[in-house]
Amino acid sequence: MTAVDTFEVYAPTRVMFGRGSVTRLPEAVSGLGKKALLFTYGDDSMRASGTLDKVTDLLVQAGVSVTVDEGVEPNPDSEYVDRMSQSARKEDYSFVIGLGGGSAIDVAKAVAIVSVNKTSVLEYLPGGKNPFMEGVKNALPIVAIPTTAGTGSEVTHIAVISDRRHHYKPGMVHSSLYPTVSIVDPELMLTVPPGVTASTGADVLFHAMEAYISRGANPWTDMIAREAIRLTVENLEKAYRNGSDIKARTNMAWACTLAGIPLDQANVVAIHALGQGISGHTNAAHGSTMAALGPAYLRYTYKANPARYAQVAEWLGEPRDGSSDMELAEKSSETLRKFLARVDLDITASSLGVTEEMIPAxxxxxxxxxxxxxxxxxxxxxEKDAQEIVRMSM
Ligand SMILES: [Fe+2]
Incomplete structure (x- = not known):
């Protein structure tokens, strides 16, 4: 059943998890130096919730001077990363902090490595001079403080940066992009609005589910993916309906961190690859693109491995009822669609702004x-199959 029987177990990030764990920030940054650059959103959400002040106060207590940049936007682009890396170079920061969703953490990661290497992030993106990041110097230490349960960037060595010149939204991968330490505090997620809770939660589900139906899956990533899916199925709708349900928020935060590991180690599949393209063209929220594409992908591919797709259907709530793997696998698409509908994410690619003309690109x-x-x-x-999957999602 397992795709490979030779694999490596690697998850080097120190994770401080749990309610109130942000107060451990001084301990987390101890030894990382005394001058930090912090990236967060510019939409004021981190200020309004008091999280930004809390974090900067804790850093000051720890004797760290911190420069805050509130310029992060969803789907951050190469221009912004380059501008920030250039100014960071002059300041000699000892570490970089990302506070927010995946965008803030990924900007922190990108600046942490681009600034050290005195180059442009475009060099590391597909089509650039060094897309495999060979021979690059290690990033500055990275501290991740996620405030949504979505990307799993707190435990991955991936940073996703858009190349807006081409509508591209590729990722870059380097071993030094694993955060040195991540603080995952579900209390910071209580103010996330329902729509964002749903789309980021869908992202968690897709990291785990896609990694389970990936050629890169191994017994370790399967075990983690299973638990991440279980937690998401039990808690996402609760967190969506009642944002202050701390138990549901805590379980989703843990599901997110867990799902980051199979994403990082087993890799995700075409749902993410095509979803990144949709975001690049339409600026749609990452998790929503997965929700739009997921059911079509399962319907198009379930015969590839009925046992695994049947397992996915069961985890998503489909009773086995004596069905064969093939029968259950066939239902996986509809079961996924029904699950997504519970958080109002039974959506189409066209509703995200995708047009027939965009599909070939x-x-x-x-x-x-x-x-x-x-x-x-x-x-x-x-490529034709990929087009067909997007078309079936319209
Ligand atoms: Fe994702």
């Missing part, structure tokens, strides 16, 4: 920019 870019993800699909897909 979205399919082409998935191969051009995220070939490793396309290679991880359990069935070999052509």
């Amino acid at each position: 979205i399919a082409k870019e998935a191969f051009l920019l995220l070939q490793p993800l396309m290679d991880c699909c359990l069935v070999e897909l052509s």
